[in-house]
Amino acid sequence: MxxxxxxxxxxxxxxxxxxxxxxxxxxxxxxxxxxxxxxxxxxxxxxxxxxxxxxxxxxxxxxxxxxxxxxxxxxxxxxxxxxxxxxxxxxxxxxxxxxxxxxxxxxxxxxxxxxxxxxxxxxxxxxxxxxxxxxxxxxxxxxxxxxxxxxxxxxxxxxxxxxxxxxxxxxxxxxxxxxVRNEIEGHIADRLIEAIWRESLHIVNEGIATTEEVDQAFIYGAGLRYAQYGPFLTFHLAGGEGGMRHMLKQFGPALKKPWTKLEAPELTDELHDRVVAGCEEQSGECSLSDLDQNRNEFLVKLLDLVKDYWPEATKDQQSKV
Amino acid sequence: MxxxxxxxxxxxxxxxxxxxxxxxxxxxxxxxxxxxxxxxxxxxxxxxxxxxxxxxxxxxxxxxxxxxxxxxxxxxxxxxxxxxxxxxxxxxxxxxxxxxxxxxxxxxxxxxxxxxxxxxxxxxxxxxxxxxxxxxxxxxxxxxxxxxxxxxxxxxxxxxxxxxxxxxxxxxxxxxxxxVRNEIEGHIADRLIEAIWRESLHIVNEGIATTEEVDQAFIYGAGLRYAQYGPFLTFHLAGGEGGMRHMLKQFGPALKKPWTKLEAPELTDELHDRVVAGCEEQSGECSLSDLDQNRNEFLVKLLDLVKDYWPEATKDQQSKV
The missing domain is CATH 3.40.50.720 (NAD(P)-binding Rossmann-like Domain)
Known part of the structure; x- marks a missing residue:
């Protein structure tokens, strides 16, 4: 103190x-x-x-x-x-x-x-x-x-x-x-949360899915990963041995597609290099393989923990607390 | 099988x-x-x-x-x-x-x-x-x-x-x-992931924060919650005793603010009611207080689990695996 x-x-x-x-x-x-x-x-x-x-x-x-x-x-x-x-x-x-x-x-x-x-x-x-x-x-x-x-x-x-x-x-x-070194509306975290929130509202508004389906689409996949790694390290690990460099090559073109209502920035060489260097810096001494194993070890334990706390485990019963 | x-x-x-x-x-x-x-x-x-x-x-x-x-x-x-x-x-x-x-x-x-x-x-x-x-x-x-x-x-x-x-x-x-009952580019989950991804790229592109800072802003707060509840139930629980209804009243106006690069849909009465009813339906027999306790119990255990698996725990060492 x-x-x-x-x-x-x-x-x-x-x-x-x-x-x-x-x-x-x-x-x-x-x-x-x-x-x-x-x-x-x-x-x-x-x-x-x-x-x-x-x-x-x-x-x-x-x-x-x-x-x-x-x-x-x-x-x-x-x-x-x-x-x-x-x-x-x-x-x-x-x-x-x-x-x-x-x-x-x-x-x-x-x-x-x-x-x-x-x-x-x-x-x-x-x-x-x-x-x-x-x-x-x-x-x-x-x-x-x-x-x-x-x-x-x-x-x-x-x-x-x-x-x-x-x-x-x-x-x-x-x-x-x-x-947060640079002021911006919503700081950093709430900009990401707000992006998810607005896209979720669009999906419900257009009748694509219910609120429950949107929640399910998030928690059983991406949500589990985000307890450990953020958007950058997650994609760094989804790129296989090529890491973020491969990911940007494979999914860079998708930034032009209507996969969300949000317009993406132009993937310039500068942005590409900044993102790749950022992920490498974040990884420190850990190889991609180390990070991969670390994530797997965590996810296996997390799945065992969270299964009793997901909505379907508690929906029709009182909480155990 | x-x-x-x-x-x-x-x-x-x-x-x-x-x-x-x-x-x-x-x-x-x-x-x-x-x-x-x-x-x-x-x-x-x-x-x-x-x-x-x-x-x-x-x-x-x-x-x-x-x-x-x-x-x-x-x-x-x-x-x-x-x-x-x-x-x-x-x-x-x-x-x-x-x-x-x-x-x-x-x-x-x-x-x-x-x-x-x-x-x-x-x-x-x-x-x-x-x-x-x-x-x-x-x-x-x-x-x-x-x-x-x-x-x-x-x-x-x-x-x-x-x-x-x-x-x-x-x-x-x-x-x-x-x-997924209605076809849409990116299905459901990838639209949410892509929204996070594009907003993250904007933040890095504009020099607001590094990839590591963006990741930290996500995992130590929202990311932990998303392993259990999606964007709707999370906000349902952040609204206190009024749940989603209170949340939409308090943060509905923020949909007009530049808190992300993504334009939000108009919060019409119909969208409002659909979201509130959706959250109530998702909660089933559980009261907000039950859900709240369930989340707390989970998060306390998750924090104990994840602390050894976050990047800072492994950055300068080989994985324990």
Whole structure:
């Protein structure tokens, strides 16, 4: 636990806010939460209660306790003593801006302010702040108390010192803190998720398949692979001994085909080389054959694990939990 | 094992063809393979050898043996005695058409002919066949000998009897045979994979992130979820107590934002209702809370399993295999 962060304020206690709260508590922090909605405190405490068995199984820090969570109606009071403030209000630009301005006004000057925004660029959100250098986007993934990824996105006015402190803080909580070096709407992960989502909606909209068929088409094939390797290493391994180089040769022309509603970029020599070199760099000392065996060993174990948790295993019965 | 299928011919022994061969052998079939490329037989036998430990671990059928694999240079002879023929030549339309015509000419009249095509519609591929009623697309996922999904896509001229036989055959090999009821380029799964792929290429092409960063942004968050639930149930669960209905309310407007290069469909009332009803239908008797607990239980176990198999665990060392 970084010594400079002891108390955390969470502003907005929806699904994401409550997820953060659970993760912070599990890692031994004091948490002050605030939310103007009726019944917010009760829902928050229920959400933490329900999530607790899982963070307990993942391992609690010394002194971690649900009793170290306090609810405070007033935003100014909630953030006053916090070393780190996580904002999770709904994805409405004006609302985020006004709440962040309020946080900025009442927080300690060296407190880090992080926004969970899914899509808005940090440079946009920090424009109205008096101390914008301590603002970053820290975008997590549901369920926040289990999944390790957080995208850390500094804006143009963010200082490197604050970005580094935020990154160290998340890594101290057993998270994969991915520094997003270039701002873009949706950061990185949500652009991929949104691409899947939009294509899925097109398929359902055009009556090609039901939501269930789309889900089945994803989880029993590609989805299993994506728990381990991303889109690039997956294709690097699907290319046989030629790896990504062979894959681009064989499926490069398919980028022109109507295999999705999304137009692909031109596969220039430069893009080709960047992708091939990227995959080789990612593989480090591992040969394609090593990666291949590693994937197989994982998938065999994953299949054995997941078969009891797929929808068809649970659809017509109560969960075993 | 369906009694009407004993011998299988595999035409084209690249990564996908060899994957099918391994799966067929593991399930106790006799397999005859053919491929005109120099050294094809040697590469095929090596691929089967390397994959065998994994199918062995998944469980071999009685009598399953690598010795029941025969290589035959001549396509006509390779397919002559087969009850089921799987075509896996490169994704070039003219080439597929001419190879399928040759298979059609020499195969037994009641043999099923299946193509592994990633993207081409079956009605297009079956146009030139004398007996098009026994032709289906059967699109698998790499590694074919481990992943359970196969998309079964009948064309306009395919008979229901042959589609049903093909489906029963794949289910007999422990596969998830998903009937794709409406032909579309890329079937279903590859449209989603291609959407991820194209957006990933855009991100790398524009210099936003490296291939490794894109992969990290995917696997440590969304990728873990997709091993269990697809895009619809995932969002159904991210919406809190309101499920998909709440999610569409909160993130529906984001469909208009530039969060991916892909244009979304209009979120009409009809699409809204279809998606909400679809998710409710998929959930069966399970409440959102049941699904939520089921996902958490799975993810906690998955994290424990996958941590030793992620790229950073293996990057600078030989695989443990």
């Amino acid at each position: 970084p010594a400079d962060i002891q108390t955390i304020a969470v502003v907005g206690t929806g699904v994401i806010g409550n997820g953060w709260i659970t993760r912070y508590l599990a890692h031994g922090y004091d948490v002050v939460a605030t939310d103007p909605a009726d019944g917010a405190e009760e829902r928050m405490r229920k959400a933490v209660e329900q999530a607790w068995p899982y963070v307990d199984e993942l391992g609690l820090a010394d002194g971690a306790s649900k009793d170290r969570l306090h609810f405070e109606q007033d935003v100014a009071k909630a953030v006053a003593d916090a070393d780190f403030i996580q904002e999770n209000v709904p994805e409405i630009e004006d609302l985020k801006e006004s709440v962040l301005a309020e946080i900025d006004r009442y927080a300690k000057k060296d407190a880090i302010i992080a926004s969970s925004t899914s899509g808005i660029k940090p440079s946009y959100l920090q424009r109205g702040l008096e101390y914008p250098e301590r603002f970053v986007v820290a975008h997590p993934f549901h369920p926040v108390y289990i999944l390790p990824l957080v995208e850390v996105v500094p804006g143009q006015a963010t200082s490197k010192a604050f970005t580094d402190r935020a990154t160290a803080f998340f890594e101290g909580m057993n998270m994969k803190a991915l520094l | 369906p009694a009407d299928i004993q011998t299988i011919a595999v035409v084209g022994t690249g990564v996908i063809g060899n994957g099918w061969i391994t799966r067929y052998l593991a399930h106790g079939y006799d397999v005859v393979a053919t491929d005109p490329a120099d050294g094809a037989e040697e590469r095929m036998r090596k691929a089967v050898e390397q994959a065998w430990p994994y199918v062995d671990e998944l469980g071999l059928a009685d009598g399953a043996s690598k010795d029941r694999l025969h290589f035959e240079q001549d396509v006509a002879k390779a397919v002559a005695d087969a009850d089921f023929i799987q075509e896996n030549v490169p994704e070039i339309e003219d080439l597929k058409e001419s190879v399928l015509a040759e298979i059609d000419r020499y195969a037994k009249k009641d043999a099923i002919i299946a193509s592994s095509t990633s993207g081409i519609k079956p009605s297009y591929l079956q146009r030139g066949l004398e007996y098009p009623e026994r032709f289906v697309v059967a699109h698998p996922f790499h590694p074919v000998y481990i992943l359970p999904l196969v998309e079964v896509v009948p064309g306009q001229a395919t008979s229901k009897a042959f589609t049903d036989r093909a489906t029963a055959f794949f289910e007999g090999m422990n596969m998830k045979a998903l009937l």
